[in-house]
Amino acid sequence: MTTIGNILTGVTRRPTSEYGIWSWLTTIDHKRIGILYGVTAFVFFLLGGIEAYIMRLQLSQSNLALVSPELYNQLFTMHGTTMIFLAAMPMIAGFANWIVPLQIGAQDLALPRLNALAFWLNPAAALLIFSGIFSGQGADTGWTGYAPYIVSHTAHSGATLWVAGQILLVASSTISGINFMTTFCTMRAPGMGWMQMPLFSWSMLIATLMLFISIPAFGIGLIQVLLDRTIGTVFYEVSAGGDPLLWSHLFWYFGHPEVYVVVLPAFGVISEVLSTSARRTIFGYKSMVFALAGIGIIGFIVYGHHMFTSGMSPLLRFVTMLTTMLVAVPTGIKIFNWLQTMHGGSLVYRTHTLWALGFLVTFTLGGISGMYFPAIAMDLHLHETYFVVAHFHYVFVGGIVFGLYSGLYYWFPKATGRMMNEKLGILHFMTGFISYNLIFWPMHRLGIQGMPRRQHTYFITTDEYFALPPETADWNMMITIAAFMFFASNLILVYNMIVSGLRGQRAPSDPWGGWSMEWMVTSPPPTPSHDPSNLPNLKFAPEWAEHDDGDPGFFGRMIEWMMIPEDDGGEEE
Amino acid sequence: MSYGGHDDHHHDHQHSHWGPHDWTHGHGGAPHNSWAPIMLAFGSSIFLLGFTKVFTQTWDDNADIWTYAIHSSQIGLLIAGLAIFFAGLTVFWRQDWSHDGSHEPKSEGTPFRTIDIRKVAVWMFLMSEMMVFSSLFSTYLRYRTGFDNCEALFESGLFVEGQQCWLPASYFIAEGGYHQEHAHAALGFMPDTLIPGAINTFALIISSYTIVLALKTAKDASLSDAERNSKVGKYLLSTLALATLFLIFKMVEWFIGFNVGHGEDALFHSPSLLADGFTIHASEYTYCHEWDHHGGEDHAGACAAGASAIFDIRMSASTFYVTTGTHGVHVFGGMVALFYMVIKAFRGGYTPQNAVSIEYFGLYWHFVDLVWVLVFPAFYLY
Numbered sequence: 034m035t036t037i038g039n040i041l042t043g044v045t046r047r048p049t050s051e052y053g054i055w056s057w058l059t060t061i062d063h064k065r066i067g068i069l070y071g072v073t074a075f076v077f078f079l080l081g082g083i084e085a086y087i088m089r090l091q092l093s094q095s096n097l098a099l100v101s102p103e104l105y106n107q108l109f110t111m112h113g114t115t116m117i118f119l120a121a122m123p124m125i126a127g128f129a130n131w132i133v134p135l136q137i138g139a140q141d142l143a144l145p146r147l148n149a150l151a152f153w154l155n156p157a158a159a160l161l162i163f164s165g166i167f168s169g170q171g172a173d174t175g176w177t178g179y180a181p182y183i184v185s186h187t188a189h190s191g192a193t194l195w196v197a198g199q200i201l202l203v204a205s206s207t208i209s210g211i212n213f214m215t216t217f218c219t220m221r222a223p224g225m226g227w228m229q230m231p232l233f234s235w236s237m238l239i240a241t242l243m244l245f246i247s248i249p250a251f252g253i254g255l256i257q258v259l260l261d262r263t264i265g266t267v268f269y270e271v272s273a274g275g276d277p278l279l280w281s282h283l284f285w286y287f288g289h290p291e292v293y294v295v296v297l298p299a300f301g302v303i304s305e306v307l308s309t310s311a312r313r314t315i316f317g318y319k320s321m322v323f324a325l326a327g328i329g330i331i332g333f334i335v336y337g338h339h340m341f342t343s344g345m346s347p348l349l350r351f352v353t354m355l356t357t358m359l360v361a362v363p364t365g366i367k368i369f370n371w372l373q374t375m376h377g378g379s380l381v382y383r384t385h386t387l388w389a390l391g392f393l394v395t396f397t398l399g400g401i402s403g404m405y406f407p408a409i410a411m412d413l414h415l416h417e418t419y420f421v422v423a424h425f426h427y428v429f430v431g432g433i434v435f436g437l438y439s440g441l442y443y444w445f446p447k448a449t450g451r452m453m454n455e456k457l458g459i460l461h462f463m464t465g466f467i468s469y470n471l472i473f474w475p476m477h478r479l480g481i482q483g484m485p486r487r488q489h490t491y492f493i494t495t496d497e498y499f500a501l502p503p504e505t506a507d508w509n510m511m512i513t514i515a516a517f518m519f520f521a522s523n524l525i526l527v528y529n530m531i532v533s534g535l536r537g538q539r540a541p542s543d544p545w546g547g548w549s550m551e552w553m554v555t556s557p558p559p560t561p562s563h564d565p566s567n568l569p570n571l572k573f574a575p576e577w578a579e580h581d582d583g584d585p586g587f588f589g590r591m592i593e594w595m596m597i598p599e600d601d602g603g604e605e606e
Numbered sequence: 607m608s609y610g611g612h613d614d615h616h617h618d619h620q621h622s623h624w625g626p627h628d629w630t631h632g633h634g635g636a637p638h639n640s641w642a643p644i645m646l647a648f649g650s651s652i653f654l655l656g657f658t659k660v661f662t663q664t665w666d667d668n669a670d671i672w673t674y675a676i677h678s679s680q681i682g683l684l685i686a687g688l689a690i691f692f693a694g695l696t697v698f699w700r701q702d703w704s705h706d707g708s709h710e711p712k713s714e715g716t717p718f719r720t721i722d723i724r725k726v727a728v729w730m731f732l733m734s735e736m737m738v739f740s741s742l743f744s745t746y747l748r749y750r751t752g753f754d755n756c757e758a759l760f761e762s763g764l765f766v767e768g769q770q771c772w773l774p775a776s777y778f779i780a781e782g783g784y785h786q787e788h789a790h791a792a793l794g795f796m797p798d799t800l801i802p803g804a805i806n807t808f809a810l811i812i813s814s815y816t817i818v819l820a821l822k823t824a825k826d827a828s829l830s831d832a833e834r835n836s837k838v839g840k841y842l843l844s845t846l847a848l849a850t851l852f853l854i855f856k857m858v859e860w861f862i863g864f865n866v867g868h869g870e871d872a873l874f875h876s877p878s879l880l881a882d883g884f885t886i887h888a889s890e891y892t893y894c895h896e897w898d899h900h901g902g903e904d905h906a907g908a909c910a911a912g913a914s915a916i917f918d919i920r921m922s923a924s925t926f927y928v929t930t931g932t933h934g935v936h937v938f939g940g941m942v943a944l945f946y947m948v949i950k951a952f953r954g955g956y957t958p959q960n961a962v963s964i965e966y967f968g969l970y971w972h973f974v975d976l977v978w979v980l981v982f983p984a985f986y987l988y
Contacts, residue, residue: 059639153647186665219713
């Protein structure tokens with residue numbers, strides 16, 4: 034018995050190595066997991082870029098046959114999946130892992146081992162998702178995986194593994210969602226009330242809440258599809274009365290909140306960066322918080338605008354038209370608050386400031402092009418054209434990627450203890466910003482002219498219905514060239530990160546003059562991130578947020594009420 | 607705004623603030639690491655890969671239908687995935703073991719102040735679980751309200767061959783399936799086919815009670831350590847036994863059926879749902895509206911002339927099996943956790959100080975029970 038016990042202890046003992054590959058594979062430290070998230074996300078970001086670039090080469094001239102239509106379908110499916118699920122989400126999780134505990138004055142996340150599990154599910158899922166494409170039978174369903182195509186026999190067999198991988202990503206998001214919500218609710222430093230929380234943390238709180246309320250619907254839809262494709266249930270099998278619209282509802286109930294889940298953290302980064310760069314507090318902090326919460330609530334009731342052409346109920350179309358337009362209100366509040374923050378402060382132009390300013394321009398443009406879609410008549414015309422592609426790349430790249438680049442330059446010194454090279458940073462911004470706009474601005478025009486998205490090629494014809502004017506080919510060639518520039522500009526960032534990370538100037542604990550709690554600790558921060566026996570204490574906290582009376586507060590009392598009453602003679606404490 | 611050190615901290619230095627995730631175990635204050643996450647992640651990945659290899663469907667071009675196959679040769683992958691997953695789970699719990707959770711980390715933040723951190727986490731988890739079952743019920747509502755009832759359609763004479771309709775699971779369970787005319791009802795007030803579901807309902811409700819007793823006993827400081835742990839262990843063991851009973855009766859109801867007694871004199875007799883023809887591939891289910899039985903021949907009567915029809919009931923079966931199956935998987939997950947807790951109790955792991963960890967499981971278990979209370983009337987009775 035003892036021997037068995039010894040063996041068990043040997044196998045399952047706590048690995049304690051602090052260096053080397055084993056320490057990285059077994060780490061549960063939020064800072065290391067943040068780096069793991071960031072590195073894998075960046076690898077997938079470049080991979081997704083390569084996928085996009087192959088598509089751009091195919092589209093550079095009309096009627097090219099560089100890749101086959103089948104391969105093209107797999108490429109745009111994998112591009113969407115890679116960028117959203119394997120690049121954007123892990124990148125945000127990486128930032129959140131790094132910054133949230135530091136910013137709210139916690140030692141780590143509430144559930145460190147589950148945090149590691151949420152990370153490792155990402156590469157585990159990526160293996161499944163990518164395994165199909167190497168056999169030439171990768172998922173070809175689009176990142177939305179619309180039914181009934183995804184359960185039909187014409188869909189590639191790789192779609193099954195794509196679905197299986199997505200299920201693991203759903204599990205990952207749920208686990209990290211639970212973890213972050215618990216951290217926010219329970220581990221804010223003494224004295225930090227909700228309204229003292231920095232805006233990046235607030236944005237992560239709202240994003241996490243949205244994510245883990247919405248993603249189970251997607252998970253269940255995926256399980257239904259997986260069972261449809263393996264054991265033969267008939268949830269989306271039209272011959273058995275399956276309803277493809279049900280999938281659209283389950284998918285977009287998750288899918289639309291998802292776009293806010295990825296964009297809200299970028300909002301948070303911009304709020305931090307702009308207030309630090311403008312050397313003042315953010316203008317309208319409370320309205321910023323309520324705008325975030327407003328987006329969080331409205332974001333759940335707008336998803337019908339993805340389905341205007343699907344033949345769903347006209348009443349629902351009308352309602353979602355109105356609610357979709359309503360989203361512009363809280364978003365507008367945020368934009369104007371950022372402008373007012375800069376107006377009232379005095380701006381220092383660092384690389385992260387430049388990216389934040391670039392974000393303001395491109396995200397506003399993306400928001401304006403987004404306002405074309407709730408107008409049903411306009412949407413019917415623009416549906417499945419390059420206008421849609423232009424719109425969501427303006428918000429995804431111009432919003433999320435620019436926002437996260439800003440955060441990368443802003444927090445890089447904190448994470449590595451080394452300053453980034455500003456000259457290379459500015460070069461990255463100039464080339465990146467210009468080439469990015471050259472890629473996606475012309476797409477608006479192509480879309481209005483009727484160039485359909487998700488199609489392998491296009492034809493310059495005089496056909497009455499599919500007419501594309503000759504200059505379309507020129508625009509496409511320019512986009513392809515600009516896409517190459519954009520890809521290359523990101524290599525500048527990679528080079529900058531490697532060189533600065535190794536040989537950059539040593540960073541002080543607060544290089545930019547930020548005043549939230551992550552700047553109180555050394556760069557790079559110690560472990561545990563804040564000393565658990567001497568947590569930072571927020572001064573000037575309002576009376577009700579003071580931490581000395583042990584009062585559980587309103588929600589706490591509610592939770593206590595739901596627990597077993599302590600009248601059984603037992604003692605809990 | 608400025609920040610300063612917080613001096614009057616009130617944490618007990620004897621215990622880590624981190625409970626199981628103890629910072630003091632590593633060298634130089636670093637947190638201990640864990641192999642569990644990477645094992646759990648890749649274990650589930652390999653399991654899903656194996657699942658898609660074992661259960662496959664292929665399209666038959668000539669007949670224009672799917673054909674289904676179970677490749678038992680591929681089952682090794684599936685089992686390997688499960689093995690890695692459960693090994694990871696063992697590592698996870700083994701790390702908690704040495705600690706035995708004598709200290710629960712408490713919340714610092716405003717609304718949940720003084721509440722255990724892991725309890726908040728369980729409530730968060732239940733919030734997402736709520737959405738899981740909401741999605742399943744949305745699917746059910748969509749299809750249940752979108753289809754005509756097969757029996758009503760047939761009686762109205764409007765049924766046309768090949769039309770999709772809904773023959774609810776309750777037709778097979780609460781009404782006794784193809785015996786619906788004279789379903790064997792030893793108890794008088796309900797057909798024998800409903801017995802497994804009825805027993806299961808009570809099993810889950812009682813198990814919710816036993817888990818509360820386990821918590822109450824674990825909190826009882828008046829008992830000696832050995833006595834308390836042995837009692838807690840017995841209550842946990844009875845919860846585990848009831849959960850096992852639940853899954854066994856589920857298998858009986860789905861696949862096995864039961865027959866107590868012999869032939870005509872059978873005391874209890876019920877076919878399984880599988881034997882009744884209620885399967886996810888039942889695109890041509892033979893329905894009989896009126897049984898023609900002569901001379902006391904009760905069970906295997908022929909269908910009266912003009913009283914039969916072929917129904918496509920795949921959708922009804924799919925929603926039934928997947929929804930109740932998802933609930934069953936949750937019960938199984940609870941059993942795995944209970945298995946760990948029973949061993950922990952018999953090793954003397956529970957004290958009034960860490961009894962609250964039983965409550966975390968209890969919250970989940972009550973939730974699973976509550977879901978059954980919704981699933982049962984919606985799928986078994988209606």
